Amino acid sequence: MARTQRATIQDVAVLSGLSICTVSRALRNLPNVSDHAHRLVADAAEKLGYKASSAASRLAGGTTGAVAIIAPTATAWFFAQAVEAAEEVFADSGLDTILVSLRNKPSVHRKVFSDLTALTQRVDGVLLINVDLDETEIQALSASDLRVASVGMHDVPWDNVGIDNEDAAWQATSHLLGLGHWNLAVLAAREKRGYSVATSQQRLAGFTRALEEQHLTVHPDLVIDADSSIEGGRRAMTELIAHRSLPTAIFAHCDEAAFGALMALREHGLSSPKDVSLIGIDDHPMSWFMGLSTVAQPVADQGAFAANLLVERLQNPEASHEPTHHLLNTKLIERKTTRRKRGTEKHKHD
Amino acid sequence: MARTQRATIQDVAVLSGLSICTVSRALRNLPNVSDHAHRLVADAAEKLGYKASSAASRLAGGTTGAVAIIAPTATAWFFAQAVEAAEEVFADSGLDTILVSLRNKPSVHRKVFSDLTALTQRVDGVLLINVDLDETEIQALSASDLRVASVGMHDVPWDNVGIDNEDAAWQATSHLLGLGHWNLAVLAAREKRGYSVATSQQRLAGFTRALEEQHLTVHPDLVIDADSSIEGGRRAMTELIAHRSLPTAIFAHCDEAAFGALMALREHGLSSPKDVSLIGIDDHPMSWFMGLSTVAQPVADQGAFAANLLVERLQNPEASHEPTHHLLNTKLIERKTTRRKRGTEKHKHD
DNA sequence: CTGAAAGCGCTTACAG
């Protein structure tokens, strides 16, 4: 009884004195509508507070007015930031955003990407955040009716915005190298475990490149598997301390892993930079406090930027220009966890 | 061309040799379907990989197969945890979850709750996470066709799960009191600013009650306004240090605010527990590392529990038993930021 | 530039 009956396109048609069909076209800014009719419809719709029923639109072959944000997890700092920034853009464009967390589970990943019709039925487009897709999945997405944009992905046939991960890792590692360290370990996702790992691999590549430029080689024992969580970093560091020899400096593929590493260090009576220098990537809000050196990346910006790209594609369906790839800037931030290797002086002749 | 045409109810009807209408009923487990027909339909649907079109269902007066999670923000640790846990429950129940972040903005809040028809059109139910609603909004939601459940809310006419905030704050404060502190400050959301504040108010009440039980009064100057962010805690603590006298102990309404307080302390050359004891509420993953004493609450559990409650209501529309309110347990965790007040000994005669 | 008609895939009374 307390139900307010929503105005239908019928109501708008009656009020504007035009046909349902003209109203439909006018509302969607389709061609072949006189300015006069357009105004009439706009006024009537305005007066009635009319908004098309998404279910009806969808069923009749139109759009859903919704997009999906798909991410490996929704809890990690990076994802939560990017998701909210994107959600804001979508909401401001009148789009609903459906959240799909892959929960770091291959089974969920498979379920989502093996049947795109389920997605297509519910949304007009998807925003992928750091999702590892194989060739087949990329092809399927491209071939689908879904508009796609992504954050932090590579070699994808749709709009993407990210940072140069390899370069960021190179910056971090070079900072360590410049401080006289040459015995380095890296905390990164070493093997495919079902969850997003591509980003970490690129960072690992940047680490490797930095070492190679100094004619140093990466010791396999000093590449420790760690996911992007505090727990992951902690486990990795614990393993490093327990079973392998401690290097003089460590590059963690992200700040949260670095926090975990800091925890493990403390649990073993060690600390940074005293016993080991440590640097991450992200500039997480806690990093300042922890004194963690890092390479900062703009996270909310990436989410918002990619979301805007997607919205644009959605609004201009016919304009099918080439996909664009954008790289946002990163910046090395030196804090307290990295310092010059003992006994090393800056006396290079360059 | 690469589009797989999804099976329709028509296909299932043909394959099972029954009418579209019987199929519809069988699929939804409605009464008046013979076991035989039921099996026939189930088999056919299975074989076809049939899943009802949500748009069509919705339009025909059925359900949307979607729920909305509404939260003041999606980035803060608590919300990100609760959201993901709830999303998992919904996904496993075959429901899409639409994320609605109020972005801590009254304007967004108003837009969402002033027009429930927009929501009703898109979802079958909503899960509210710590959303401050006024009486009118609560009434409107109850009167709507939406099923509602919530996390951390009070006096609501629908299922809710939360913790006893007043008691948690009382525990934290009593811990401080028990350590000999009597000059206490509290960091809490002091005034309504448009974003969620009810939880903080309850915690403030618990703080006040603990003091009153010891015949102490709350000094207005030592109630510092702070939202639930690191930045908020930092600002509050900075203000406390700069403009007021430093107490011997502080209760922060949540761990993130406590982290911010720790930052501010450090920025002023102070530290905890040396210069001031500090306790929060949450047991954020970083709290262990920070050595922060706190009162732990189960966050993901609250989100999952409330989501399950909502799913149940959705599945049993007719069963309209009374709303249930659940309180999950909290636990005081003593770490390093709280210690006995100097010069105080445990020599009370009780 | 505009409108009448069909149809999207379901659900809901209503007959049987």
Place this chain on the structure above:
DNA sequence: CTGAAAGCGCTTACAG
């Protein structure tokens, strides 16, 4: 227990 019919609110060809 089962089915034929109408209709949910739109969009899409197709005529005018």
